[in-house]
Amino acid sequence: MVTRVLVDNGSSANIFPLSTLNKLKVDNDRIHRNSIYVRGFDDGGKDSVGDIILELTIGPIEFTMEFQVLDMAVSYNLLLGRPWIHAAKAVPSKLHQMVKFEGDR
Numbered sequence: 001m002v003t004r005v006l007v008d009n010g011s012s013a014n015i016f017p018l019s020t021l022n023k024l025k026v027d028n029d030r031i032h033r034n035s036i037y038v039r040g041f042d043d044g045g046k047d048s049v050g051d052i053i054l055e056l057t058i059g060p061i062e063f064t065m066e067f068q069v070l071d072m073a074v075s076y077n078l079l080l081g082r083p084w085i086h087a088a089k090a091v092p093s094k095l096h097q098m099v100k101f102e103g104d105r
Helices: 018-023 083-087
Strands: 005-007 016-017 037-039 043-046 050-058 061-070 078-080
Touching: 016 018, 018 061, 061 083
Parallel strands: 005 078, 016 061
Antiparallel strands: 016 078, 037 043, 050 061
């Protein structure tokens, strides 16, 4: 069971943090080494540790998905990007909410 899953329609890859794989006790031998560089929204980037193919069950539906494994600190445990969105035929939506800052008058 994985909590804190981010669905990001701006991401061209599914991302699985290495720390999440380790917490789930997934054998690192399943990671296929590659030379992919993943660039973030802030124009920063990170070399991928490799890719891994995993079985996911989301609700009643099972998916076989490829993920880029990144060794970096993130605020989510799993990022599902456009590859998963298209496979799931999902329509992501975003709740827009006004935030009032202390300095606003």
